[in-house]
Amino acid sequence: MFPCFRLGPFLLQLPGLALLAGVWVGSSLAEKEAARLKVNSADVYNLIFYGLVAGIVGARLAYAARYLSAYLANPLGLFALTPATLHPDAGLVIGIAVAVLFGWRRKLPLRPTLDALAPGLAAFMMALGLAHLSSGDAFGASARLPWSIYLWDDYRHPSQIYETLFALTIFAVTWKQPLGSGDGLNFVLVVALSAAARVFLEAFRGDSVIWIGGFRAAQVVGLLVLGVCWWLLRRWAQPLIPKEVAS
Amino acid sequence: MVVALALGAVWTFLSRVPPAATTGGAPPPSAREGFSAPEFTLDLLGGGQVTLSNLRGKVVMVNLWASWCPPCRAEMPAIENVYRAYKDKGFEVLAVNTTYQDGEAEAAAFAQNYGLTFPIPLDRTGAVSNRYLLRALPSTFFVGPDGVIRSVVIGGPMSEAVIQSKVEELLKETP
Numbered sequence: 411m412f413p414c415f416r417l418g419p420f421l422l423q424l425p426g427l428a429l430l431a432g433v434w435v436g437s438s439l440a441e442k443e444a445a446r447l448k449v450n451s452a453d454v455y456n457l458i459f460y461g462l463v464a465g466i467v468g469a470r471l472a473y474a475a476r477y478l479s480a481y482l483a484n485p486l487g488l489f490a491l492t493p494a495t496l497h498p499d500a501g502l503v504i505g506i507a508v509a510v511l512f513g514w515r516r517k518l519p520l521r522p523t524l525d526a527l528a529p530g531l532a533a534f535m536m537a538l539g540l541a542h543l544s545s546g547d548a549f550g551a552s553a554r555l556p557w558s559i560y561l562w563d564d565y566r567h568p569s570q571i572y573e574t575l576f577a578l579t580i581f582a583v584t585w586k587q588p589l590g591s592g593d594g595l596n597f598v599l600v601v602a603l604s605a606a607a608r609v610f611l612e613a614f615r616g617d618s619v620i621w622i623g624g625f626r627a628a629q630v631v632g633l634l635v636l637g638v639c640w641w642l643l644r645r646w647a648q649p650l651i652p653k654e655v656a657s
Numbered sequence: 658m659v660v661a662l663a664l665g666a667v668w669t670f671l672s673r674v675p676p677a678a679t680t681g682g683a684p685p686p687s688a689r690e691g692f693s694a695p696e697f698t699l700d701l702l703g704g705g706q707v708t709l710s711n712l713r714g715k716v717v718m719v720n721l722w723a724s725w726c727p728p729c730r731a732e733m734p735a736i737e738n739v740y741r742a743y744k745d746k747g748f749e750v751l752a753v754n755t756t757y758q759d760g761e762a763e764a765a766a767f768a769q770n771y772g773l774t775f776p777i778p779l780d781r782t783g784a785v786s787n788r789y790l791l792r793a794l795p796s797t798f799f800v801g802p803d804g805v806i807r808s809v810v811i812g813g814p815m816s817e818a819v820i821q822s823k824v825e826e827l828l829k830e831t832p
Contacts (some may be wrong), residue, residue, distance in 0.1 A: 640659070
């Protein structure tokens with residue numbers, strides 16, 4: 411775990427840098443894939459950019475809205491470079507909503523656009539694993555194994571390394587063996603494999619949110635996502651609608 | 658895919674966490690969110706001692722700082738303002754001076770210059786900084802009334818709004 415290092419007067423947060431690198435690599439891959447699938451690559455890049463900016467701004471505004479009096483008294487606090495004052499769930503929802511709205515307004519074809527995003531998403535998941543490794547987040551359960559890491563005052567499963575390796579495998583599978591060409595199946599495959607990985611790996615985590623009955627929340631959500639992916643794979647495995655091919 | 662779903666459901670069932678694992682008492686001490694704040698007893702600037710666990714029931718902000726650190730200097734007025742506003746509601750600040758890499762005289766002059774009224778424990782040996790995995794100054798740990806770390810801010814300066822939002826959230830839990 412190595413969350414930050416000082417470079418002169420600057421304190422560099424390594425998890426943030428890993429995520430930034432993931433966004434950069436992911437968006438570059440998405441642009442290339444968009445060009446291959448004959449989707450407007452500039453539009454795909456802008457979709458990612460606007461979604462990302464809206465997500466970050468939305469996460470900060472949602473956090474500030476919870477503590478309105480504090481931020482009304484000190485509005486400059488909105489610009490603080492403190493990840494601890496973000497509302498990640500709200501940011502995710504707002505980011506996706508803005509990206510969807512942008513894609514709808516630019517009339518981007520749904521399934522080819524999703525396929526264009528697939529390798530970038532898989533690459534970003536690798537960066538997310540590295541960010542977790544750097545910050546010590548998403549840590550593993552206590553375990554005395556030859557490959558355990560010492561983290562947070564205990565020997566633990568190196569869950570962040572598991573996560574990164576699975577993400578690397580998913581990237582390799584979806585990058586080298588795309589299911590189709592713009593039919594949306596590659597994107598569904600990335601999401602399905604990521605959900606399956608989460609269902610499997612969550613059992614080794616030490617920070618799971620536990621629901622009634624001792625069920626781990628991430629596993630239950632992962633199963634639901636897998637179910638939706640199964641439904642989509644069955645539905646989208648049909649030949650493309652001519653209108654979508656034309657666009 | 659159906660097989661994956663079925664295997665996933667079985668795995669989810671098998672990897673349930675026994676209720677005892679989540680209700681078995683306070684989390685172990687470590688310097689991160691969700692863990693108990695590592696215990697310490699330190700001498701205070703100006704005399705006396707403070708023990709973290711004696712503040713159980715209060716919202717505590719443990720801030721590690723040094724007088725030569727520019728962001729530490731920048732955020733101190735904000736910390737002082739929030740302390741004055743909330744200290745009667747159950748908020749306490751322990752501004753741990755990293756004395757092993759600073760100096761008591763410098764810390765005292767700093768406190769006087771900024772008119773700081775909260776307790777300033779002195780980490781003369783670096784043991785507390787080490788226990789809190791100090792990697793950058795300032796580092797701040799927001800500890801709930803139950804002694805569990807709820808938020809960590811590495812680096813600074815923190816704005817008054819940031820500190821206030823964290824404190825307000827935790828004060829809701831005080832009796």
